[in-house]
Amino acid sequence: MLKPLGDRVILEVQKEEEQTVGGIVIANNAKEKPQTGKIVAVGSGRVLDNGEKATLSVKVGETVLFDKYAGTEVKYEDKPYLVVHEKDIVAIVD
């Protein structure tokens, strides 16, 4: 298992859909469009100046929108994941 540190969360990224026009795949190149991912692990939060930790606002299992260019790609047991900071998560898709 991967346990993210601090205010990081681990995501299974959902592939950006490609549009197909008459069999031709068209890249979806909207600028800065966020991507969707499903949270598989969350860190225990960043350490505040008073020494306590700020629990994260997202939970395992939630689907989130995140900034497209954020995060670090990791591989674990041959499956790709993305590790992002909580601040890079834009919204929860309920």
Added chain:
Amino acid sequence: MLKPLGDRVILEVQKEEEQTVGGIVIANNAKEKPQTGKIVAVGSGRVLDNGEKATLSVKVGETVLFDKYAGTEVKYEDKPYLVVHEKDIVAIVD
């Protein structure tokens, strides 16, 4: 539903009006003019250094002016929204 994180709010952006002169559409290109949007969701606030959250000063349903170049465009159930940080909201239109 989309639930914004931290100090973010989700807006339905109001189209910039275009001026029409004799049937010709004239782009409205005033520099840095803010745009108007209606708030459809607000985050629970950013975490302060003492671990508490700073509630946002805006509420769902309010119309606001926001910095034109701020925010991230998202799509939800085929409708476009804009997610902005509270600091990018300039004023509430009462």
Added chain:
Amino acid sequence: MLKPLGDRVILEVQKEEEQTVGGIVIANNAKEKPQTGKIVAVGSGRVLDNGEKATLSVKVGETVLFDKYAGTEVKYEDKPYLVVHEKDIVAIVD
């Protein structure tokens, strides 16, 4: 009505005076000279690290000098205003 957010204030800007020499208008191009404006609305203050708000030091009705290149122009009921942060206000003209 427009209600500014945080540490912002809304100003009615006073036109920079133009000098007229023998009927010819001469642009006043002193570098970084501040402009004068009258405050028509003030925000409720920025949120401090302890969660409280720092009330603004300026009041509606006061005339102030502000940094010339600061602020965001807004239009409300066809009248132009300038929204500036309190830190961009240099002095109150008493």
Added chain:
Amino acid sequence: MLKPLGDRVILEVQKEEEQTVGGIVIANNAKEKPQTGKIVAVGSGRVLDNGEKATLSVKVGETVLFDKYAGTEVKYEDKPYLVVHEKDIVAIVD
């Protein structure tokens, strides 16, 4: 009267002396040499993180050295002044 905001002070700047050699005025171009000014008004201090204000260390009537390139020139009742932040004041001339 002009009332400076926050940690600003208003100065009457003392003209840099020019050296005259045989009737020819020679510009005094020492790099970053501070200038002298007399304080005519002080702000009520910047707001600290605990919400209180840090009173300024300088008083009206004092002569100070300040960083040459600091400040904003203002005009009030046809007299020029300089508004600087307290941090730009190097020393008090006693």
Added chain:
Amino acid sequence: MLKPLGDRVILEVQKEEEQTVGGIVIANNAKEKPQTGKIVAVGSGRVLDNGEKATLSVKVGETVLFDKYAGTEVKYEDKPYLVVHEKDIVAIVD
């Protein structure tokens, strides 16, 4: 023994695997892929603003993913180690 300072940890870096195709070694050049390391020593934590120390979230013996370009290479008793800050550790591999 090497004792890291502050929020640093010392790692034994695990060699990036090279793929071998028909006997030819192929460099693994995925961009920004994190590397794996085993923690051999941890610092006592960075000093918080209240004077206390924030204990680290990782322990000696744990295997971690860390940002590829982070850290300082050191040599101790002829063995190479990497000293990284805790913030450069992305996740613990459980």
Added chain:
Amino acid sequence: MLKPLGDRVILEVQKEEEQTVGGIVIANNAKEKPQTGKIVAVGSGRVLDNGEKATLSVKVGETVLFDKYAGTEVKYEDKPYLVVHEKDIVAIVD
């Protein structure tokens, strides 16, 4: 007298010694070598976030090493001084 503000100190700078080789003066151009100065006045300290002042660690009369490129040159009663921030003082020469 000159009274430095905040965390500033005023120094009488000691001339960098020049080496003389066979009567020829050779400039001493070691990179970033600190210079020596004698403290003639100290400020009352910078204001901390709790509103108190952090007294300086140096006293009038002490000889100190300071970063060569730090500070602002001032002239007082025809004598040159250097005003530096405490952080630019490297060590006290006892």
Added chain:
Amino acid sequence: MLKPLGDRVILEVQKEEEQTVGGIVIANNAKEKPQTGKIVAVGSGRVLDNGEKATLSVKVGETVLFDKYAGTEVKYEDKPYLVVHEKDIVAIVD
């Protein structure tokens, strides 16, 4: 004696070893390799936001690894020393 200020320590730097191959000296040019030094004096610590001082984690007599490009060279009684900030010390060599 030299007394370092704040979070500084004074080091006697240990010469980087040069490799000799068949009598030819080969410069050791590993990038960013830290150097070893012995601590001869430590400052009393940086001032925290609550006004107290954060005592240093290193002691006189300890041998430390420090970032190669950190610090200020000083000369005292004809011996060279290096003054570095505590944060530039990577690890203690026990």
